[in-house]
Every structure is written in C-alpha cells, then in structure tokens.
Amino acid sequence: METNYYFNVFDKINIDDRNKWYLYVDAVYKADPSKKNTSAEVLSKLMSVKNQGGFRYKGSASAPNFVILFTSGEDIYWRDELDSTLGVLLYYGDNKTPGCDLHKTNLHGNEILRYIFELASSDDVEKRKKIPPVFVFKKAGGRDIKFLGLAVPGIKGKPKKDWLTAVWGCNKNGDRFQNYKSFFTILNTHDGSEYEKGFGINLAWLTDIENGNAFDSVYAPIEWKKYIENRNYNALLARSEKIIREKEEQLPTDPVKKNMLNEIHDYFIKKDRGYSFEKFAVDITNYMDDAIVDIDVTRPYKDGGFDGVGRYRIFSNVENVVYVDFYLQAKCYDPFNNSIKVHDTARLISRIKDRQFGILFTTSFISKQAYQEVLEDAHPIIFINGKNIIDYVFDELEIRDVVSLRKWLVNNY
Numbered sequence: 399m400e401t402n403y404y405f406n407v408f409d410k411i412n413i414d415d416r417n418k419w420y421l422y423v424d425a426v427y428k429a430d431p432s433k434k435n436t437s438a439e440v441l442s443k444l445m446s447v448k449n450q451g452g453f454r455y456k457g458s459a460s461a462p463n464f465v466i467l468f469t470s471g472e473d474i475y476w477r478d479e480l481d482s483t484l485g486v487l488l489y490y491g492d493n494k495t496p497g498c499d500l501h502k503t504n505l506h507g508n509e510i511l512r513y514i515f516e517l518a519s520s521d522d523v524e525k526r527k528k529i530p531p532v533f534v535f536k537k538a539g540g541r542d543i544k545f546l547g548l549a550v551p552g553i554k555g556k557p558k559k560d561w562l563t564a565v566w567g568c569n570k571n572g573d574r575f576q577n578y579k580s581f582f583t584i585l586n587t588h589d590g591s592e593y594e595k596g597f598g599i600n601l602a603w604l605t606d607i608e609n610g611n612a613f614d615s616v617y618a619p620i621e622w623k624k625y626i627e628n629r630n631y632n633a634l635l636a637r638s639e640k641i642i643r644e645k646e647e648q649l650p651t652d653p654v655k656k657n658m659l660n661e662i663h664d665y666f667i668k669k670d671r672g673y674s675f676e677k678f679a680v681d682i683t684n685y686m687d688d689a690i691v692d693i694d695v696t697r698p699y700k701d702g703g704f705d706g707v708g709r710y711r712i713f714s715n716v717e718n719v720v721y722v723d724f725y726l727q728a729k730c731y732d733p734f735n736n737s738i739k740v741h742d743t744a745r746l747i748s749r750i751k752d753r754q755f756g757i758l759f760t761t762s763f764i765s766k767q768a769y770q771e772v773l774e775d776a777h778p779i780i781f782i783n784g785k786n787i788i789d790y791v792f793d794e795l796e797i798r799d800v801v802s803l804r805k806w807l808v809n810n811y
Contacts, residue, residue: 402426402544410443413605419444420598421533421545423587423634429541438541441466445533445604451505453492455530456608459506460513462530464607467549467582470537475567476577477793480534480546480584485633487534487549491578500564500576511578515562518551526626527613531603532582547584547634548599550625554583554633568796586634587619640773648763648783649733654799659733659788661800663761665807672730674811679728679759680706681810683782686790689714693726710755723754731762733784738764740771747777757782 403422408430411419429438442449447456447466457463467489469478476490492507493500501509517529531548538544552561561581568574590596591603593616606615613626624631650656666675676695683706684693693708706726713719727746729738738760746756755778758764763783764772772779797803 402538404428404542406430407440407443410446411601416605417600417602419601421548421601422598423547424544426538426542426544431540433541440541440543441468441535444543444601451492451507453505453507453510455506455510456604457530459509461528462510462513463610463612464531464533464604465510465514467532467534468536468543469534472537475798480536482634482636483638485547485584485586485635486553487546487582487584489534489580489582491580493575493577494567494569496569496573496575498575500578508578511562511580515551515580518561519558521628523627526628529626531607531612531622534582534584548587548619548622549582549584550622550631551580551582553581554631556581570798583631584634585619585621585625586632587621589620591619592616642766642769642773643764643783645737645763648781648785650785650788655788655792656734657800658791658797658803659761659784661803662787662791662807663730663733665804666730666811669811675730675761676706676728678807678811679726682787682790683726683757683759684708685794686782691721724757725749725754726757726759729758729760729762731760733761733763737762738768738781740765740768743768743772743777743779746779747772750778754778755780759787760784761787 402424404426405428407427427440427444429440436449439449441447441454445454445466447454452468454466454468455462455464469489471477476494478490479488480486491511492503492505501512503509514529514532517525520526529551532550534546534549535543536546552558563579564576565579566574567577587599588597591600593600599619600617603615603617606612606617612618613623621631650659662678666672666678680693680695684690689711691709691711693706696705696707705728708724708726709721710724711719711721725746727742729742731738738758743758746758750756757780759782761784764781791797791803797806
C-alpha cells in the first residue's frame with residue numbers, strides 16, 4: 399500500500415530556517431508521537447499560527463497577511479470537500495450559533511471570508527494584491543496534517559455571486575442560523591516561483607508575506623501571481639483513476655447514517671416489497687444532477703428491480719443542445735448483506751444502446767466482480783450506492799435522523 403511522503407515537525411521552525419522547508423501537495427507533516435496534547439500540534443510549529451481552529455491567520459482578522467483553512471472532516475453537518483478532479487474546494491464558514499450575527503464569530507472566520515471574496519471580486523490589481531494567500535490543510539490522523547494546496551477564492555468561469563453565499567442551517571434542536579458556503583480553487587504550483595522551479599512552496603515566502611511583500615516576493619508561486627494579476631491561471635486538476643471500491647467505501651460508517659440507510663430499505667420492503675422504491679430512486683437521481691431534464695418511471699418487474707428512463711442535457715445555454723438518453727435500474731437490497739451481482743449489471747448493460755448510458759441505483763453496494771467487469775469493459779454505467787444515497791439525504795435534503803427520515807418517507811412515498 400502506497401503512503402504519503404512525510405516530514406517530522408516536532409519543533410517550531412525558526413524564521414531563519416524557513417527556506418529549508420517546503421509545502422508539498424498531499425505531503426503529511428507529522429506531530430511528535432511522544433506528545434499527546436496540543437503541544438504536539440503541527441500547524442503552529444510549521445506556519446507560526448494559533449494551535450486551534452478551522453480558521454487560522456497571521457496579522458489582523460480585518461486584513462490578514464495569510465490564512466490557513468484547516469478541515470478535520472469530522473463535522474458531518476458542514477463537511478468541507480475537495481474535488482481533486484476539478485481542483486475546487488468547498489469550505490464552510492464558522493457560524494453555528496442561532497441568533498448570532500453571521501460575521502460575529504470567535505475565530506473571525508466569516509469576517510475573513512467576506513474580506514477575501516470582496517477583494518477577489520475586484521478587477522483592480524492593486525486591490526487584488528491585498529488578497530491573502532490561503533493554505534489548505536486537513537487532519538491526517540492524530541495530530542498529523544496533510545497539505546492540500548494553495549487556494550484562491552472563486553472558480554474560473556463561474557459567476558462571482560456564486561463564489562460566496564450565505565446559507566441557512568439548523569442544529570439538532572431545530573434552531574436556525576446562517577453560515578457561509580464558499581468555493582476556492584486549488585492552484586497548480588508546478589512552475590514554482592522566480593526563486594526556483596518545482597512543486598513545493600518554499601516557506602521563506604511566509605516571512606515576506608508577514609512583512610507585506612507577498613506579491614513581490616521571489617518565493618511567491620508564479621501561478622498565484624497570475625491569479626492576482628487577473629491573468630489566466632491553472633487549477634490543480636488530478637485525473638481520477640477508476641478503481642474498484644471496497645464494500646466499506648460504498649456504505650456509510652457513521653452509526654446514524656447506517657440506521658437511516660436501513661430505514662430506507664425496510665420502509666420500502668415493508669410497504670410493498672420494494673415496488674415504491676422506484677419513485678424514490680427516480681426522485682433522488684433527479685435531485686442529484688440539474689442536467690437531468692426528465693426521468694420517468696417504467697413498469698415494475700417481478701424480481702423487485704425497478705426502472706426509469708430519462709434524458710440528460712449536455713450544455714444548457716447554447717444553440718442546438720444535445721440530449722442523451724439514459725436508463726435507470728433500482729435495487730432495494732439489504733444494505734449490508736446483499737450486494738449487486740453480475741446478473742444485475744448485465745441486465746442494465748443489455749438495455750442500453752449506443753449513445754446511451756445507465757444508472758444503477760441501490761441501497762446496497764456493488765460486488766467486486768460486477769464492479770470489475772463494468773470498469774474493464776468500459777460500460778457507460780454510473781453507480782449510486784448506499785453511501786451516495788444517504789450522504790445526499792443527509793447533506794442536501796438535511797434529513798439527519800431516523801425519525802425525520804421516516805416522516806419524510808411517509809409524506810412522500
């Protein structure tokens with residue numbers, strides 16, 4: 399099994415030694431294993447910032463020199479996500495308190511987000527030079543951290559109004575609050591800086607940033623300077639390998655989500671042996687992608703599998719839009735004990751024709767053999783497994799417990 403390249407960060411890095419240290423994408427910076435409390439924390443030693451919080455910064459909150467976005471991946475209600483194939487980071491703000499001003503948070507995270515995105519919306523290069531560099535890290539086990547990349551606010555080609563939006567959420571008591579939902583682009587820093595070529599970001603840049611010379615520094619990554627100057631810049635796009643997902647990767651691991659997935663299966667099986675699951679599968683699939691323009695339910699089959707047919711739109715605001723037909727097969731299987739087999743995928747494959755694709759929607763998981771045959775033969779089949787379903791219900795529909803889920807199922811199906 400491959401492991402990440404790592405660096406031991408047991409002591410605070412001296413300013414004079416920063417030029418010997420680099421930030422490499424997906425490298426792990428390891429904490430001192432002999433220390434078990436916050437004294438082992440890495441970010442404070444590596445980047446000279448506070449040792450706690452998702453938002454950490456150098457300078458003032460109203461105009462930070464640089465910002466660190468740290469995600470633990472543990473907040474299942476507001477989960478930050480990196481799409482490595484697009485180089486896009488979804489990052490949520492830090493207001494979770496009902497009745498609180500959106501920007502009045504202890505760590506000033508939302509205040510910082512507003513400041514950064516206001517600057518990024520400007521075409522004035524002198525204003526843009528005030529945009530603080532944003533370094534993204536995630537928890538990598540224990541006190542260890544992984545560097546995800548150098549981020550800039552916004553997504554190239556997307557409306558600026560969608561880069562930072564205020565969204566409503568509620569806590570377990572039903573109390574409501576507003577929080578920020580932001581999008582960043584991870585830069586491809588392959589070309590290095592004026593100082594040197596290469597993937598790594600020299601930490602000596604931090605010293606220049608702290609002295610107010612972020613843009614003029616010889617250590618500033620070339621791609622970051624392109625962004626600041628409003629020139630064409632490159633995101634870090636990573637080609638995703640097609641791999642066979644293990645059972646554990648296709649099903650939820652959180653106990654609450656496990657119970658919710660079982661509830662979906664049991665509800666439809668008890669209701670009518672799974673026949674109504676067809677409508678549920680069609681609805682959730684339709685919700686998942688705005689490019690689906692229509693999807694209809696077809697007749698149920700004796701084996702408990704259900705199907706739908708639909709059209710998928712390629713481009714929407716251009717002339718002569720192309721539509722592609724697809725076929726959906728739904729299987730309401732016992733999530734943890736009954737997998738999708740080869741005969742299930744073979745049935746779907748036999749129905750799709752040239753310039754069509756198929757969607758296999760299941761509360762369960764895809765067996766290794768079925769998964770392997772689809773990938774090896776390059777069949778245009780999309781899998782929506784138990785984990786995908788419950789993550790969507792949990793995150794997008796904001797149904798987060800079995801009681802609420804059961805009520806929603808009864809009201810809609």
